[in-house]
Amino acid sequence: MSSSDHPRFAHPRPRFFTAYSFAIVTGTLFVLSWVGQFVFQLIEVRNDAAEHGQVFEWAQFWPQFFSSTFENWQSEFLQLVWQAAGLALFYFWGSSQSREGNDRMEAKIDRLLTERGIDPQEFEIEEEEQATEQKGHL
Incomplete structure (x- = not known):
C-alpha cells in the first residue's frame, strides 16, 4: 500500500467551481470586456457612418473590430504572457x-x-x- 493509497492522504476532489474558480472568473471578465468592446465599437462605427452620411455595414465593421481586438491582445495579453512565462523560465533555469x-x-x-x-x-x-x-x- 503506497502512501497515496492511505486514507489519511486521500482527498476528495474539489467541486468544479472550487477547482477552477480563478479560470472561471478570468474567463468571465474576459468575455464581458470583449462584449463591452464590441458594443462600444459598434456604437462608434455606427455614429461615424451616420456623421459621414453613410450606411453602416457589417462587412466594414468586422475587420475593424478584429483589428482592434488583436491590437489589444498584442499590447496587453502578450506582455502578460511573457512576464509569466519568462519568470517561470528563469525560475526553472x-x-x-x-x-x-x-x-x-x-x-x-x-x-x-x-x-x-x-x-x-x-x-x-x-x-x-x-x-x-x-x-x-x-
Missing part, C-alpha cells in the same frame, strides 16, 4: 531569485530537523556520497 527561495526553504527544513533532534548535516553527507557513487558509475 535557476536565476538568483529562485536560488534565494531554495536557500530559504533549506534553512527552514534544517531548523525543523534540528527541532526534531535530527542533525541536518547527516543528509548532506549522504547526498555527497550518492553523488560520488553516481560519478563512479559513469
